[in-house]
Amino acid sequence: MSNAKKIVIRRSSNLVKSLPLLCLILLLLTTTFTAPAFAADTANGAQIFSVHCAGCHINGGNIIRRGKNLKKQALKKYGMDSIEAITNIVTNGKSNMSAYKDRLNEKQILDVSAYVLEQAEKNWR
Incomplete structure (x- = not known):
């Protein structure tokens, strides 16, 4: 024992x-x-959105292609419902969406992408 x-x-x-x-x-x-490498600042993202994005995406809509808006359902349908997907399209563009890699830095792109996801969750209210 x-x-x-x-x-x-x-x-x-x-x-x-x-x-x-x-x-x-x-x-x-x-x-x-x-x-994360650095945290997103959605307040800054809102300012960037109003300057660079709201012309086509007012209140999460899309004046060019109505179905490809920034509402939660459309983001999910087109596989754009993650920070990675949104930052990729903001950076590189796609079809009618312009690339912003030469106009915005990585932090600004992250901020505006986080803002888009946050607003989609709130139904752009």
């Missing part, structure tokens, strides 16, 4: 010794993979 107790004590002491290392690894993993 005393041998069994010694094994348990040895195992638990190894666990206690490795606990700080496990915590450090966990901390590194969570900060490395969950923290």
